[in-house]
Amino acid sequence: MKVLILNGPNLNLLGKREPGVYGTQTLADIEALVRSRGSALNVEIDFRQSNSEGELIDWIHGAAGVFGAILLNAGAYTHTSVALRDAIAGVGVPTIELHLSNVHAREEFRHRSLIAPVCRGQICGFGAFSYILALEAAVNVNVGLERA
Numbered sequence: 001m002k003v004l005i006l007n008g009p010n011l012n013l014l015g016k017r018e019p020g021v022y023g024t025q026t027l028a029d030i031e032a033l034v035r036s037r038g039s040a041l042n043v044e045i046d047f048r049q050s051n052s053e054g055e056l057i058d059w060i061h062g063a064a065g066v067f068g069a070i071l072l073n074a075g076a077y078t079h080t081s082v083a084l085r086d087a088i089a090g091v092g093v094p095t096i097e098l099h100l101s102n103v104h105a106r107e108e109f110r111h112r113s114l115i116a117p118v119c120r121g122q123i124c125g126f127g128a129f130s131y132i133l134a135l136e137a138a139v140n141v142n143v144g145l146e147r148a
Contacts, residue, residue: 001042003138004067004093005034005131006056007049008075014100030128037132041139053077053084060087060095069120069138070095071131078103078113089118098134099124 007027010017015026025033031047038045046067050056056077063070070093077084078097088095097115102125104111116122120141123133 001139002044002046002067003038003069003071003135004059004063005045005047005071005073005135006059007047007073008053008056008077009051010075011049011073012051025128030131033128034131034135037135041135043135043139053081057083057087060084060091060093063093064091067093069093071098071134071138072096072115072119073098073100073131074115078115080114082114085114085118088115094138095119096134096137097122097124098130100127100130101125 011027014030015024027049034047035045048059050059056074060070060072070088072084072088072095074081074084074097078099095115095118097113097119099122103113104124113122121137123130123137126133
């Protein structure tokens with residue numbers, strides 16, 4: 001079983017950027033946590049980060065037929081990117097949207113997700129554990145891991 005985990009803009013700054021909102025763990029810390037849980041679940045993890053919308057879209061396009069699920073923390077692109085939404089809808093790979101913070105308890109512009117309607121579900125507000133919950137959801141609700 002293979003899962004692609006994509007991280008969008010500014011997530012490379014975790015641990016330094018607004019620790020009161022995003023916590024003190026770095027993206028490398030979160031990756032290690034996810035890889036450990038993935039190993040226990042017998043899931044192969046491919047963990048990536050980009051500040052470029054186009055690169056995220058290319059990775060989503062490349063996921064078809066290779067990965068059983070995508071876990072996506074699109075960062076600010078969640079609220080702005082029709083292109084990411086269309087890529088998710090176009091490839092047909094079950095995708096779970098995730099966020100470290102509770103986007104619904106923050107600024108109003110963060111309340112609307114353009115990608116949520118084409119995702120299998122959304123997990124937010126649990127810090128780094130949001131990644132584990134998303135991985136568990138991908139495995140336990142059988143979103144398509146048997147395909148890859």
